Structures are given as structure tokens and as C-alpha cells.
Amino acid sequence: MSLSDVFDSIEVQPWSEVVELHEALLQEQLDYVVARSDFYKAKFAGLRSSVGSLADLANLPFTSKDEIRESLLARPPLGLHVAADLGDVVQIQSSSGTTGMPTFVAATAHDIDTWNSMGARVFYANGFRPKDWVMHAYAMGRGFVGGLVNIEHLQHLGVCVIPLGAESGTERLLGAIDHLKPVAMCATPSMVSHLGSMAPEVLGKPARELSIRKISVGGEPGGGIPAIRQQMEELWGADVRDMMGGADFGSTYWAECDEKDGMHVCSQGALHVELIDPDTLESLPIAEGVSGELVYTTLRRQATPLIRYRMGDIVTVTAMDCSCGRTGYKIKAHGRADDMLIVRGVNVFPAAIKDEVMQFVPDTTGYLKIDLDFAGHSTYEALNMRVEISNTSKKSAKDLALLLEGAIRDKLTVKVVVNIVPEGAIERPGAQKEKLLERVSKA
Numbered sequence: 001m002s003l004s005d006v007f008d009s010i011e012v013q014p015w016s017e018v019v020e021l022h023e024a025l026l027q028e029q030l031d032y033v034v035a036r037s038d039f040y041k042a043k044f045a046g047l048r049s050s051v052g053s054l055a056d057l058a059n060l061p062f063t064s065k066d067e068i069r070e071s072l073l074a075r076p077p078l079g080l081h082v083a084a085d086l087g088d089v090v091q092i093q094s095s096s097g098t099t100g101m102p103t104f105v106a107a108t109a110h111d112i113d114t115w116n117s118m119g120a121r122v123f124y125a126n127g128f129r130p131k132d133w134v135m136h137a138y139a140m141g142r143g144f145v146g147g148l149v150n151i152e153h154l155q156h157l158g159v160c161v162i163p164l165g166a167e168s169g170t171e172r173l174l175g176a177i178d179h180l181k182p183v184a185m186c187a188t189p190s191m192v193s194h195l196g197s198m199a200p201e202v203l204g205k206p207a208r209e210l211s212i213r214k215i216s217v218g219g220e221p222g223g224g225i226p227a228i229r230q231q232m233e234e235l236w237g238a239d240v241r242d243m244m245g246g247a248d249f250g251s252t253y254w255a256e257c258d259e260k261d262g263m264h265v266c267s268q269g270a271l272h273v274e275l276i277d278p279d280t281l282e283s284l285p286i287a288e289g290v291s292g293e294l295v296y297t298t299l300r301r302q303a304t305p306l307i308r309y310r311m312g313d314i315v316t317v318t319a320m321d322c323s324c325g326r327t328g329y330k331i332k333a334h335g336r337a338d339d340m341l342i343v344r345g346v347n348v349f350p351a352a353i354k355d356e357v358m359q360f361v362p363d364t365t366g367y368l369k370i371d372l373d374f375a376g377h378s379t380y381e382a383l384n385m386r387v388e389i390s391n392t393s394k395k396s397a398k399d400l401a402l403l404l405e406g407a408i409r410d411k412l413t414v415k416v417v418v419n420i421v422p423e424g425a426i427e428r429p430g431a432q433k434e435k436l437l438e439r440v441s442k443a
């Protein structure tokens with residue numbers, strides 16, 4: 001294994017050495033937060049001394065998104081949890097706020113360095129290399145971390161970034177790809193699919209005749225869903241790899257390597273990751289086959305450190321090692337706990353339903369909406385959904401609906417009622433993340 005195959009030597013260090021590093025950094029970070037963050041000073045009163053090692057972390061309470069929102073409102077601008085002097089803050093990002101008011105995430109120059117070290121490992125694992133020309137087609141607006149923060153990561157990696165952003169629109173993005181001939185692109189899976197399917201109309205040639213050979217996707221589930229990955233790879237004639245992260249700790253810190261069978265942890269030395277049972281909240285071992293919710297603890301954060309933070313990602317650990325030489329374990333993501341639906345007692349993620357619908361492309365366009373006509377996320381009725389039929393489909397709407405309902409019932413053991421709608425009836429995500437769930441009033 002030569003070190004040139006990873007961005008950072010820590011990615012191939014024996015895992016025991018990574019744990020040793022985390023042990024030391026955890027103590028420093030805890031001392032820092034109880035000294036400098038009023039939020040943690042109060043929250044951990046009397047508890048700090050109970051954590052002598054990583055194994056003791058479970059003695060500390062979790063930090064929730066709601067607590068951080070309340071903290072922001074309790075003491076504007078950056079909340080009770082802020083731990084750096086405001087004069088040292090150099091950048092403020094906004095989380096997407098899909099589950100409530102947007103929150104603000106602050107960083108010092110040192111924090112940006114930490115974010116960049118994780119992000120560069122991710123894009124390198126996804127196949128990007130220094131000097132590659134990379135089309136950036138994530139949304140740039142609203143403080144979304146896929147925008148500026150991803151661009152910072154790419155610059156840290158040393159690629160030539162072309163930051164057009166999703167807001168440039170289909171014609172400008174495709175025109176720029178045709179003219180500049182970048183070898184790589186990063187965007188949401190829905191944007192990659194959309195651009196790929198529009199290339200013949202806009203440029204008069206299929207996307208696979210363009211220059212893009214490496215695609216990194218994230219921001220929404222899709223890259224790890226086999227049918228969606230396959231569709232993108234065929235459209236573009238390119239290698240598509242998944243990555244994942246979230247606004248609270250930079251942008252991205254999980255990534256698929258050449259093997260493309262799960263995302264490696266890429267946050268060594270920056271974040272300590274725990275796995276818990278989302279129902280009982282008990283700690284779970286990080287071991288092959290174990291599923292649970294990710295819990296993150298920052299290890300060297302200055303501006304807005306977070307200890308045992310529940311972001312809500314539900315994952316399964318798929319492997320503890322890899323032929324690529326990285327020593328970090330790998331995961332498959334299922335979605336955010338906030339998005340999980342419970343239909344007649346059965347847990348189902350919207351992304352899993354999308355995966356089933358994708359099996360019926362080209363009879364369907366693959367676009368769908370799950371209509372939530374009930375409060376919360378749990379229902380005892382069948383789940384109502386709309387699915388687009390393609391203009392070119394030879395199937396009747398009724399037959400397609402029955403096929404989809406049967407496939408979803410067989411695979412996911414969830415009863416759905418599929419309402420077929422014409423091609424184009426469902427709004428395209430464009431620059432935004434694809435939203436599979438829609439709140440509707442009960443008909």
C-alpha cells in the first residue's frame with residue numbers, strides 16, 4: 001500500500017493509533033468546552049470528571065438539534081454553546097433547516113483547516129486528484145455547505161474547481177462542461193441525473209460523449225442506491241461514488257473508495273463517532289453488520305464544538321477493513337431518523353422506496369412524491385404516493401401502479417397506494433435537494 005493512494009497518512013494508520021489520538025484529543029476538547037462554552041459548562045456540571053477515556057463518553061448526555069436551536073435563540077448571534085471569541089470566527093454557514101429553523105454554524109480559521117482536511121480525504125477517496133478540472137454543481141445559495149464549503153475542500157485537495165453551482169441552470173452547466181471539458185463533477189444525485197438526461201436536448205449529444213469520467217455525489221441519498229448509481233453511470237459513462245456528511249461539522253466526512261461498497265469514515269483526528277440504538281439510546285459496538293444512529297463528538301473544534309451530537313443518520317457498518325488499505329470502517333447510510341416513516345409498525349426510509357421506483361425506469365421517470373396525509377411520521381393506513389409514468393411507456397397507468405405496489409410490498413413489507421401522474425407533473429429538484437416527502441391535507 002503506497003501512501004499516494006490516500007490523501008492523508010492517517011487514513012492508513014493502524015486503527016489502534018487513531019483511537020489513541022482520539023483519547024488524548026477528547027480530554028483536551030472536554031476541558032476546552034467546560035472552560036469556554038456556557039452551554040456545556042451548565043450541561044456537564046459535575047460530569048466532566050467522570051470521563052477519563054473514550055469509553056466513559058456514555059456518561060455524558062447527548063446534544064440534540066433542538067438544544068442547539070434553543071441555544072441560538074437564547075443568546076444571539078451564535079448561541080450559548082459558542083466557545084471561541086467572536087473576533088476569531090471567520091466563517092458562518094447555515095444548515096438547511098429541513099426539520100426546523102435554520103441553524104448557524106461558526107468556524108475559526110483552525111476549524112476551516114479541520115473541515116478541509118476531512119473534505120479533501122473524501123474527494124480523494126471518491127477519485128478526484130490534484131489538477132483535475134472539477135465542475136461544481138451543488139447549490140451555492142443559502143449558506144448550504146455543499147456550496148462554498150465543498151469548494152474550500154476541493155481547493156484544499158488541489159483540483160481546479162469550476163464553481164458554477166446548481167443555480168446556473170441546466171443550459172449553462174451543460175454548456176460549460178461541453179466547452180471546458182472537466183474530467184470530474186460533484187453534485188446531488190438528482191442534479192447528476194437531471195443534467196445527464198437533458199444533455200441530448202441541450203447539446204445535441206448524450207452525456208456519455210462529454211468529458212466527465214468521475215462523479216462524486218452527496219447531499220441526498222442516491223449515490224449508495226444501486227439502481228440510481230447505475231442510471232447515473234450509464235448516462236455519463238462515468239464512475240459515480242457516494243459521500244456523506246452534514247453542516248454541523250464542515251460538509252463531508254464519509255466517502256466511498258474504489259471498491260464502492262460502503263463509505264469509509266474520513267474524520268480521523270477531527271470527529272469521534274459512536275453508534276447508538278436510536279430507541280434505547282444504548283451504545284452499540286462499531287462492528288460489521290451492526291445498524292444504529294451515528295453520534296458525533298468534535299475533537300478539536302474551536303468555534304462551535306458539539307459533544308455527543310445526534311444528527312440523526314441511521315447507518316449499517318458494512319466492513320471493518322478494505323482492499324484499498326484504508327483502516328477506517330465502512331458504512332451504508334439509510335437516511336436521517338427525521339425522514340424515517342413508520343407504516344403499520346414497519347420502519348421505512350423514503351430513499352428505499354425511491355430505490356424500488358427506480359427499478360421501473362424507463363416506464364417511470366423515477367420521480368415520485370410520498371404524500372404525508374397524517375401527522376408526524378407514523379401511520380396505520382397505506383402510504384399514498386405519486387409516481388410519474390414516462391411518455392414513452394407502453395404500460396397502462398393501472399398496470400404500472402400495480403407493479404410498483406407489489407414490488408414495494410414484497411421488498412419493503414410496506415403497503416402503498418401508487419397514484420400514477422404524467423411525466424413532468426412532479427416538480428424537479430433543480431438547485432435544491434430532492435424532497436421525497438410532501439405534507440398534504442387529508443383528501
Ligand SMILES: [Zn+2]
Nearest residue numbers: 257322324326
Ligand atoms: Zn476502501
